[in-house]
Amino acid sequence: MTPTPGPDPGRDAAGAGGRGLLPWSRALPDGRGGTGAVLAHTTRAGGGWSPSPAPGAPAVGPYDGLDLALHVGDDPVAVRAARRALAADLAPRGVREVQHLQQVHGADVAVLRAERLRTAGRGDLPAVDAAVTDVPGLALVVLVADCVPVLLADAGAGVVGVAHAGRRGAVAGTALRALEAMRDLGARDVVAVLGPSICGRCYEVPPGLRDEVAAVSPVAATTTWDGRPAVDVAALVLEQLSGAGARVEQLPGCTAERADLWSYRRDGAASGRLAGLAWVPA
Template sequence: MFAFQDTRGVIDVAFTDRHGGVSAGPYASLNLAEKGEDDAVTVRRNVDLVAHAFARGGEAYDGDPFALPEGVRPPLVVRMHQVHGAEVHVVDEAYVVAPHEQETPVADGLVTAVPGVALMVRVADCVPVLLADEAHGVVGAAHAGRPGMVAGVVTRTVTAMRDLGAQQLVAWVGPHVCGRCYEVPEEMRAEVAAVVPESYAETSWGTPAVDVGAGVTAQLRAAGVEVLDASRCTLEDDDLYSYRRQGAASGRSAGLVWVRP
């Protein structure tokens, strides 16, 4: 279920793989996509499975995937309608008080200082970034595809977190298509590299490429953020979803971060 997990004090982070869910066919089995041909009820169950496992720290509990230790509650999972932009949404106490009255934000970054709320970013080749300031209890999640990287979504997410009081930030860069596999036209590579030079890359077969992970990492470091690499190439790894490999039938993996209540 989890390709990567980490804990820092009261902060938990995780990136999912494609195993341990209930989806079938090309989506098998832990599809977390907001849209697509996979059944919406199935996807909601997958999100619920992930939320409970996340609350347990990924450990099985008495053989029941929805069981939790005494006193532990699953997080309120907040997702976003991702549009490859740079809008960042602040998740406030209203989500805890009346979550069903809240609309899913149209954004590519989420930040919060509310304990018990898990921010979710969904990907199938783009770069998922999770961020946290353990001392001040502020967390963030960003969806950085090529357009979002160029627009500065991770930098804007860092700024929004600092507006909530964050200071010393650490970021986890999760699984995404690597620069050796992300082939693009030469003109596109030049345009992207003009904005983010660190993203200039070449495929393993010698053609123009963009390394979004390298570009995002450079942006985070320039903003004074410690970066931890939790990446794997989605195109090369069958345990992960990849739009480039699977096309429209690709499911979505996710990154989650929260402040434990």
């Protein structure tokens, strides 16, 4: 299938100096004439980059495209190549280091400050679904395929965060905890961008699960197009963050409906992952 353009193709990309592997990005001004933070998102199409299929492999395999996940059964050599390509793309935009999260559908937040990064080995970072930092040049990366990628920034304060909010994480308030952790670092005026995720019409669940989520927030309880119980996770996260004072925006694109977005629900376990990123340029 020919990939369709990425989420909101080209939007803001020119202003952010948009480069190959990030079809969507936004540079946020720091209020002093510079860029205080950048938020960005990949698609499967990767802005045109894709690894060559192995000899004899089908032209389009389940992982073809820009897959950045080492835990989904993809060839680790190809994934590491994709991560190197992304890091090379980010370097001219003030990124010195890329930090992927080890996500476990929990609600814990890692606070990555300069002192911690000096004293703890990178491999020692805990398994968490959210991270925040005020370290310039450190790009935080959240990987998703249907779950909601939450990108957070206070460009004036120089504080950014990312969170991975699936149904469980949203109910647990993972994104809210990330917002609180940013405020502990001095953030006040926080912009939150929700990247592409599975939409409420496509995310059918058993009735009991919908009731559980509805008990947290009625806005998340919905139905599929044909009337079966469903959950709108992004609506829940949007309500949580806007209720807590963040300025929230949602990027267009349902992962299950668009061929250029990875979807676990549509494709099963053999599916790559999209990346949402946030960083303070060095």
